[in-house]
Amino acid sequence: MSTFLDRRVFLEHGLRLSLATAAAGTLPLAQAQSLGESPSASKNREGMQTEPQVNQFLASQHKAGQAFSNYGMPSIHENRVIRLIGSNRMVAGNGVSWTPLESLEGIVTPTGLHFERHHNGVPEVDPARFAFTLHGRVAKPLRFDLAGLLRYPMQSRMLFLECGGNSNAGWHEEPMQKPVGSFHGLVSCSEWTGVPLNYLLDEAGIDRKATWAIAEGLDAAATEVSIPVSKLRDDALLALYQNGERLRAENGYPLRLILPGWEGVRQIKWLHRLEFTDQPVMSRNETGEYTQLLPSGKAEQFDFVMGPKSLITSPSYGQTLGSPGIFEVRGLAWSGHGSVAKVEVSADGGKSWSTAHIDGPVMPKCFARFRAAWKWEGKPAVLQSRVKDDQGNVQPTRANLIAQRGRNGYFHYNAIVSWAVDSDGTVRHVYA
Amino acid sequence: MFMLKRMRPVPFTQVFFAGLLFSAASLNAVSAQADSAANRPTPMGKALDGSMIIQFAPNIFPNGQGLPSGIGLAQNGAGLYQAQCASCHGKKGEGGTAQELIGGDGPLSAPDADKTIRTYWPFATTLFDTIARSMPPAAPGHLSADALYSLCAYLLAENGLWGWEQPMGPKELAAIVMPNHNGFIRKFP
Structure with missing residues (x-):
């Protein structure tokens, strides 16, 4: 019997969903999060119930507040919601920082929390000296300065952006016990605004035999990848803005290639040139890395699209359910093939499924936020979500993914994520 | 719309037409369909001088396109390797804080497949391309062509x-x- 409820239950019965009571204890940072406890019912050290400090709470009404600020920052009380960094001991700029998905709501990733994957640090690019170049097999090799680029008609799109190596801990034998963002958080979602590349391709006149373009960044790895011209023609954007402001340095300032739905490594940051050719360059990042070894011993190459994926962000590892009752199961779903068509949730490890509500608008190649009311009766449960996109692609179970792809694929892991809720309300990552 | 107020009543189609003309004139012919042939954006690209391309680090293709002239020997590369690479990749290329470069055994179909240059990489040119553009991380892009051939x-x-x-x-x-x-x-393709 499904323990998921009609969504209206929340409207009728009120909520026990307050999230913000960080439980004291040994869990680091934002992991210690208790679901379902009233924030006003705090206990002192002796465990005695204390009355909320009403007068202190209202004190801000009796003194002048802070002055204006030129650029706003998150509340100081939220300063533990950060990107956790995993970088190389010898090369500080080689590694990743993870979006803390477990601490965020809605579909927009705050720009300062957008995940990072750099190969050798964030370069400092002087916009006054910057030029973007089209060369190789083109009728007219061209360069564009930023003032020129800013003159073109622009387009804004809400898009997820996911590293091809995101979630690769899923291939491990044992389920990783970390907050969801710390192993699935190489994915973020932003509004990207920029110039459709098509305008510039028409201007340069791309040779008909040029089926590939080699994109290169201005970073210290001079990161370079091959991109089919057909994708550049289809929907590529030269992004200048992210979430309304000019790109942040760590997201490619001043220019980033955006390829909707494709793996992040192709979406070159600090983009400064495209060389048009009739063959891929076969760089390290498309041969030795970002290719998927199959059980046969052959490896898949140029598998660009990020497949359908969903995960529950609440409840998830590190959070604790309070007293039994109704909870909102919340999560994210996306697909590089198109729009999220349906998200289903299960509380019994995939034996039965209920359709989740999806917040609108649902946009192609963009995060969708799903929600489902769930009645937890204080017994063990295994929570899962699965997504189907509008192209008919369905998120696989882990067992099916591994049966098909083995465990050496490393990239493009998109299996169903399972959270076990124990009777004491703790949440663990499990394979189910 | 003040223009319409002064007119006598006219059939809807004419009003609609007049409205279109009015709005087009007042907006100085801004079109929402900038990609139609008549509304191509003003070209902002500047002709590129060939010398600018030469300044770029070349993209090295599997057929050798982009490779500079030069010559190297493994024995020269050994010394360069110890000086420039061993601190991260290991004294014998066995790996360390950075990837294993020398070795790798067993079939790629094995459950514990070892993906290395020897077992996995499809092209030797990728090695040159990677080292030339990104190594060593503290000072990339400074190795001479001869040094790069020696390291390869x-x-x-x-x-x-x-x-x-x-x-x-x-x-x-x-x-x-x-x-x-x-x-x-x-x-793909």
Whole structure:
């Protein structure tokens, strides 16, 4: 019997969903999060119930507040919601920082929390000296300065952006016990605004035999990848803005290639040139890395699209359910093939499924936020979500993914994520 | 709309037409369809001088396109390797804080498949391209062409794919057929 409820239950019965009571204890940072406890019912050290400090709470009404600020920052009380960094001991700029998905709501990733994957640090690019170049097999090799680029008609799109190596801990034998963002958080979602590349391709006149373009960044790895011209023609954007402001340095300032739905490594940051050719360059990042070894011993190459994926962000590892009752199961779903068509949730490890509500608008190649009311009766449960996109692609179970792809694929892991809720309300990552 | 107020009543279609003319004139012919032929954006690209391209780090293709002239020897590469690479990749290329560069055994179909240059990489030119543009991380892009050929010769010789005494230049590097040359299934095109 499904323990998921009609969504209206929340409207009728009120909520026990307050999230913000960080439980004291040994869990680091934002992991210690208790679901379902009233924030006003705090206990002192002796465990005695204390009355909320009403007068202190209202004190801000009796003194002048802070002055204006030129650029706003998150509340100081939220300063533990950060990107956790995993970088190389010898090369500080080689590694990743993870979006803390477990601490965020809605579909927009705050720009300062957008995940990072750099190969050798964030370069400092002087916009006054910057030029973007089209060369190789083109009728007219061209360069564009930023003032020129800013003159073109622009387009804004809400898009997820996911590293091809995101979630690769899923291939491990044992389920990783970390907050969801710390192993699935190489994915973020932003509004990207920029110039459709098509305008510039028409201007340069791309040779008909040029089926590939080699994109290169201005970073210290001079990161370079091959991109089919057909994708550049289809929907590529030269992004200048992210979430309304000019790109942040760590997201490619001043220019980033955006390829909707494709793996992040192709979406070159600090983009400064495209060389048009009739063959891929076969760089390290498309041969030795970002290719998927199959059980046969052959490896898949140029598998660009990020497949359908969903995960529950609440409840998830590190959070604790309070007293039994109704909870909102919340999560994210996306697909590089198109729009999220349906998200289903299960509380019994995939034996039965209920359709989740999806917040609108649902946009192609963009995060969708799903929600489902769930009645937890204080017994063990295994929570899962699965997504189907509008192209008919369905998120696989882990067992099916591994049966098909083995465990050496490393990239493009998109299996169903399972959270076990124990009777004491703790949440663990499990394979189910 | 003040213009319409002064007019006598007219059939709807005429009002609609007048409205269109009015709005087009007042907006100075801004179109929402900037990609139609008549509304191509003003070209902002500037002609590129060939010398600007030469300044770029070349993209090195599997057929050797982009490789500079130069010559290297594995024995010269050995010294360069110890000075420039060993601190991260290990004294014998066994790996450390950075990837294993020398070695790798067993079939790629094994459950614990070892993906290395020797077992996995399909092209030797990728080695040159990667080192030339990104290594060593503290000062990338400074190795000479001869040094790069020497490093490639050394790593390939230690992997049993090149001779210690064989000079390596652009033609030789591009002609190497790596063991896993046919190991990839292209999903595109």
